[in-house]
Amino acid sequence: MNIEKGRCLGLVGESGCGKSTLGRMISGMERPDTGSVLLDGLDIYNKPSREIRALRREIQIVFQDSMASVDPRMNADAIISEPLINFYGLKGQCLDDRVSELLDMVCLPDGDKTKYPFQFSGGQLQRVCIARALASEPSFIVLDEPLSSLDVSVQAQILNLLSDVKKATDVSYLLISHDLEAVYYLSDSICVMYAGMVMESIEDIGDFYKLKHPYSLKLLSLRGKCGADSTDIENVSDSEDRIKGCPYYSRCPKHSEQCKNALPSLEKIEEGHYIRCYNY
Amino acid sequence: MEPVLEVKDLNISLKEGCNTYKAVENVSFSIGKGQTLGIIGESGSGKSLTCMAILGLLPADVWDYDAEIVLNGKSLPFRDNKAMRGYRGTDIALIMQNPMSAFNPVMTIKRHFEETLAAHKNWNKNQIKAAALEMLSQMRIKNPETVYNSYPFQCSGGMLQRIMIALAVIMEPSVLIADEPTTALDLTVQFEIIKLINQMRKKYNTSVVIVSHDLNVIAGIADEIAVMYSGFIVEQAPAEEVLNSPLHPYTAGLFRSRPSYSKERLSEISGQPLSLKQRNSMCMFSERCPLKGEGCSNFEMLAHKVSDDHFVRCCAKEMTKTSA
Ligand SMILES: Nc1ncnc2c1ncn2[C@@H]1O[C@H](COP(=O)(O)OP(=O)(O)OP(=O)(O)O)[C@@H](O)[C@H]1O
Ligand SMILES: Nc1ncnc2c1ncn2[C@@H]1O[C@H](COP(=O)(O)OP(=O)(O)OP(=O)(O)O)[C@@H](O)[C@H]1O
Numbered sequence: 001m002n003i004e005k006g007r008c009l010g011l012v013g014e015s016g017c018g019k020s021t022l023g024r025m026i027s028g029m030e031r032p033d034t035g036s037v038l039l040d041g042l043d044i045y046n047k048p049s050r051e052i053r054a055l056r057r058e059i060q061i062v063f064q065d066s067m068a069s070v071d072p073r074m075n076a077d078a079i080i081s082e083p084l085i086n087f088y089g090l091k092g093q094c095l096d097d098r099v100s101e102l103l104d105m106v107c108l109p110d111g112d113k114t115k116y117p118f119q120f121s122g123g124q125l126q127r128v129c130i131a132r133a134l135a136s137e138p139s140f141i142v143l144d145e146p147l148s149s150l151d152v153s154v155q156a157q158i159l160n161l162l163s164d165v166k167k168a169t170d171v172s173y174l175l176i177s178h179d180l181e182a183v184y185y186l187s188d189s190i191c192v193m194y195a196g197m198v199m200e201s202i203e204d205i206g207d208f209y210k211l212k213h214p215y216s217l218k219l220l221s222l223r224g225k226c227g228a229d230s231t232d233i234e235n236v237s238d239s240e241d242r243i244k245g246c247p248y249y250s251r252c253p254k255h256s257e258q259c260k261n262a263l264p265s266l267e268k269i270e271e272g273h274y275i276r277c278y279n280y
Numbered sequence: 281m282e283p284v285l286e287v288k289d290l291n292i293s294l295k296e297g298c299n300t301y302k303a304v305e306n307v308s309f310s311i312g313k314g315q316t317l318g319i320i321g322e323s324g325s326g327k328s329l330t331c332m333a334i335l336g337l338l339p340a341d342v343w344d345y346d347a348e349i350v351l352n353g354k355s356l357p358f359r360d361n362k363a364m365r366g367y368r369g370t371d372i373a374l375i376m377q378n379p380m381s382a383f384n385p386v387m388t389i390k391r392h393f394e395e396t397l398a399a400h401k402n403w404n405k406n407q408i409k410a411a412a413l414e415m416l417s418q419m420r421i422k423n424p425e426t427v428y429n430s431y432p433f434q435c436s437g438g439m440l441q442r443i444m445i446a447l448a449v450i451m452e453p454s455v456l457i458a459d460e461p462t463t464a465l466d467l468t469v470q471f472e473i474i475k476l477i478n479q480m481r482k483k484y485n486t487s488v489v490i491v492s493h494d495l496n497v498i499a500g501i502a503d504e505i506a507v508m509y510s511g512f513i514v515e516q517a518p519a520e521e522v523l524n525s526p527l528h529p530y531t532a533g534l535f536r537s538r539p540s541y542s543k544e545r546l547s548e549i550s551g552q553p554l555s556l557k558q559r560n561s562m563c564m565f566s567e568r569c570p571l572k573g574e575g576c577s578n579f580e581m582l583a584h585k586v587s588d589d590h591f592v593r594c595c596a597k598e599m600t601k602t603s604a
């Protein structure tokens with residue numbers, strides 16, 4: 001996958017399909033077995049060690065589980081200050097002002113500086129983590145379910161903020177989310193994953209409604225339908241035994257004999273639209 | 281209908297030195313057999329605190345709290361940790377907001393099931409395993425056998441969330457309290473979980489309190505909706521009514537903020553909610569409210585009945601008119 005400067009790629013997919021793992025690999029935290037990750041054309045896993053530090057500033061990640069991603073002994077001030085001190089050498093009043101500014105951007109009051117992680121609600125801590133990621137003014141941010149515990153009104157504020165920051169600084173995002181409406185709002189392109197593979201990708205979010213992989217269609221059909229009488233959901237015999245063919249085979253309404261025996265490759269079906277399916 | 285769970289005048293305050301700060305005020309609600317109450321609201325408004333308080337899980341050195349909580353006609357001894365152990369899991373189960381912290385990182389999923397079930401049911405290890413695997417596959421966990429033997433860190437965020445739900449549901453509690461149970465789950469799994477909770481309600485007549493910011497989830501499951509803001513339930517009514525004709529300006533603003541497959545800038549409620557220490561005796565929402573008027577600065581957040589089963593805490597003229 002490619003993410004251009006100042007653009008956002010939305011990544012959606014089944015729970016457990018490898019989105020967070022992919023996010024960690026792209027941000028340099030987990031070395032892939034094969035393949036490479038290029039930032040500005042340079043392989044991030046093959047860099048001279050003196051450049052690693054700069055890399056840490058360039059790529060930031062907002063983790064899915066905010067409680068597990070912060071040091072419980074650091075207060076919000078220390079959490080957000082850390083990158084400001086390390087990368088920009090800020091101190092004193094400057095540092096203090098910048099931390100206040102960042103807290104304000106994520107809609108938290110100044111008084112929250114002295115609070116420790118366990119003193120925040122789920123959504124408040126998630127915003128502290130977003131402030132920290134923005135602090136180092138990176139060129140690329142992996143956002144792993146950044147909205148998952150925010151109420152809709154704060155979600156709107158954060159989505160607008162992310163969109164403003166993107167316009168102002170040309171930062172690029174990988175947005176991992178199950179919230180299709182949020183993905184639609186912030187992303188410029190979209191990628192659908194299933195069982196560790198990209199099943200479909202669309203380069204222009206304007207073509208959102210052209211998504212046509214059977215799994216993508218399933219996701220689209222479920223929007224806003226929670227709890228509706230659920231007889232229409234297929235009965236799954238999920239045996240994880242990796243079959244040779246398509247991993248979606250057993251759930252797919254369109255499967256054929258071919259799908260069972262050989263994995264389809266990711267094919268270009270029109271400009272900017274790729275799909276991994278024989279029978280779309 | 282006889283209520284299964286009744287919470288009356290729940291007040292929670294934070295203790296800091298000799299000061300106390302109110303975090304939850306006068307929260308009352310009751311739920312009948314098989315009914316579901318959905319709680320939505322501002323981040324930081326006290327939803328999780330309310331859930332924890334019902335189970336007596338707030339540490340007494342940090343929080344002061346008072347309420348009358350009645351379960352199946354009997355008053356719950358929520359201050360008595362030992363006595364509460366007999367209720368937790370069996371009578372009331374809680375699904376916590378933060379899945380990772382609900383697990384012991386050095387224990388396998390198997391041990392979690394064994395410890396939960398051994399304490400309450402007289403089952404041997406094989407029976408526990410069979411029941412657990414059955415429940416895990418109902419949660420759409422693939423290869424439950426492998427997951428059963430793994431450690432929490434080996435599971436993805438959404439998997440942990442589902443395992444936690446399985447641990448709660450397997451006890452067949454009469455009240456299930458679910459704090460953001462579907463936040464990190466993709467739509468197909470979300471759908472299944474809501475379906476499962478709905479089935480449980482039908483099969484065992486379980487009463488459910490569900491906290492979620494996901495309005496689709498709430499719309500799909502709740503009979504009644506309570507909207508929280510700064511520690512108060514600011515609006516409460518049957519689900520349809522809140523969703524179709526929200527009255528409180530916060531509720532209305534909340535619904536307007538929702539993205540809907542467009543790139544147009546999202547509507548925001550300007551400003552920030554008050555933190556615990558800033559709260560005072562005016563309407564908590566007034567600083568951000570489009571209907572702000574003179575009465576707001578000394579409005580004591582009284583509940584105003586719009587109809588028999590619908591109240592709002594708002595003093596704007598628009599509200600009083602509707603009742604006339
Ligand atoms: N340390 C580990 N050891 C073994 N398996 C692991 C480990 N970490 C992750 N996995 C497995 O790898 C798969 C992908 O996990 P990942 O966290 O990337 O999923 P995800 O797409 O982010 O899911 P979710 O939407 O639920 O967060 C899962 O099946 C998970 O069980
Ligand atoms: N230990 C603590 N010390 C001080 N303040 C705290 C502490 N724990 C929670 N708070 C504050 O109490 C308020 C209520 O928290 P609670 O966790 O109930 O919010 P919530 O409604 O569940 O929010 P969210 O939707 O973000 O999870 C928050 O404003 C939070 O900052």
Ligand SMILES: [Mg+2]
Nearest residue numbers: 020064436437
């Ligand atoms: Mg994940």
Ligand SMILES: [Mg+2]
Nearest residue numbers: 121122328377
């Ligand atoms: Mg909470």
